[in-house]
Amino acid sequence: MDRREFLRTSGIVATAILTTPISEIKAKNKNHERPNVLFVFTDQQTIKTMGCSGNVHLKTPAMDNLAAKGVRFEKSYCTSPVCGPSRSSLVSSRMPHETGYNFNPIRSIAIPDFNFQNMGDIFRSADYNTVWAGKWHLPESYPLRANSSDNSINGFDLLPFYDSTKNYPEWGYGDVTDEPLADSAVKYIKNYSDKKPFLLAVSFCNPHDVCYVPRKPEKFLEPEIDEKLPPLPANFDVDPMEPELLQKKRKQKYYGDEIILTKDFVKKDWQRYIYEYNRMTERVDKQVGRVVNALEEKGLLEKTIIIFTSDHGDGVASHKWAAKLSLYEESVAVPFIISWKGKIPAGVVDSKHLVSGLDVLPTFCDYAGIPSPKNTRGESLRTILDDPNSDWREFVVTELATDPKNPDWKGRMCRTDRYKYNLYSKGERNEQLFDMLKDPGETQNLVNEPSMQTLRNNHKKLLINWMKETNDDFLDVYKNEEI
Secondary structure, eight states, X not given: OOHHHHHHHXXXXXXXXXXXXXHHHHHXXXXXXXXXXXXXXXXXXXXXXSGGGTOTXXXXXXXXXXXXXXXXXXSEEOSSSSXXXXXXXXXXXXXXXXXXXXXXXXXXXXXXXOOSOOHHHHHHHTTOEEEEEEOOOSSOSOTTSTTOSXXXXXXXXXXXXXXXXXXXXXXXXXXXXXXXHHHHXXXXXXXXXXXXXXXXXXXXXXXXXXXXXXXXXXXXXXXXXXXXXXXXXXXXXXXXXXXXXXXXXXXXXSSSTHHHHTTTOOHHHHHHHXXXXXXXXXXXXXXXXXHHHXXXXXXXXXXXXXEEEESOOOOTTGGGOOSSOSOSHHHHBOOEEEEOTTTSOSSEEEOSXXXXXXXXXXXXXXXXXXXXXXXXXXXXXXXXXXXXXXXXXXXXXXXXXXXXXSTXXXXXXXEOSSEEEEEESSSSSOEEEEETTTOTTOOOOOTTOGGGHHHHHXXXXXXXXXXXXXXXXXXHHOOSOOO
16 A cells, blocks of 8 residues: 555544644744654563663663663553553553453454544644554554454554564564564664654564463473573562452463463472563563664654653563563553653653653653644653653553453552552452552552551542543442442
8 A cells, every 4th residue: 555545544534633733733833843753662561671670680771771861760550451452542642441442352352443543643644754663453463464454554654574474473473573673663764864753653572472481381491591590579479368350360261371371380480481571671672772773873863752661561470470461560560761862851760750651642742742632641741851840640540451251350550659559340359559668569458457448548539530530431340339
């Protein structure tokens, strides 16, 4: 499909995206530098898997370099600990229950139409060249794959990066596709000559390949590397009074089978899981670095705003949890670094402000001088980057849907500055409350402590008010007492 045909079929939506005409946007930007935008993110990377976050068991020079040249947030959360739902939020600044992506697209459930304005629609309407490179998952994981039913993305040109005649499993492995993806992104940047700015989204796969460690253990690790294995996390043990919903998930043989496949793991198996995860993170870090270095070699660093993050995290053996699909910190907390040479402070670690994947789109729009769509749920980080003492949000929310065969089994997280409150729609022991300052590993559930009831009630009020504001269908199945 050529560019004109692409715009005819998918750009129709984009022409009506903005309430502000393009002429007014250009007038507004007359004295405003319109930066290039690089949105680069990994898949399934938990927040602590970077050298700059204090992890001594892996080396991530590219991510560390980005952090040294920008602001790294230590309280950063995805909107859902699974690919499709989180990605729908990253590109639209709406919650998964609003986009219709409560689950990853699978055959047993209907695939929703993604009708929300995405960042490609918005930036293309503002006269940007917009390109998507890599994994999409809304619904097609890789639209360029030969057997994909939809070979386009509204608002974006697709960047070819891998042999489109090949199908799964090659497309499902970051160790196969991430390097050629970086090759294509580097080439795009190197050859860019248009006077218009670009928005380039580069979506890598690793360290998602860790999903295959419990599925195909025979393909990982040789015995001689045992002496290099990292230690188990301090919160390795499972709470016997864990919420019933999570206990049920541990036994589920579909939609996240990594968890049940690790039920017989011994200590060394878990250590090997962590070891492989770290190596996969190192490999994708190398590719991230190549893309950012291409900007520098092209002389575009001072003209490009960069956000680096991940769609969700991984249990990494904490609570003996593999992969995602929980509200534990390792699954929902993700890296978030923003950088723009000369425009954004360098070498800052922000441990104060709560940020969300919802903030990616409004932040890019703000710096580009483009109005954000109505009803976006995120906030522009420019507010706190320009003035760290500015008023900011009190909490962030993450959604959980673990079972497409039983969609009423849901969870919601409300994270405030110090505490984290989880509420589950079904099952016994359906609440958790953690003091994230004293207990960052979430090993002591305080929800039944008499001295914590006011705090518990306040968090529940925040969460329920948010769900009412966003018309969250969680409330349709949650029948417990109201406050």
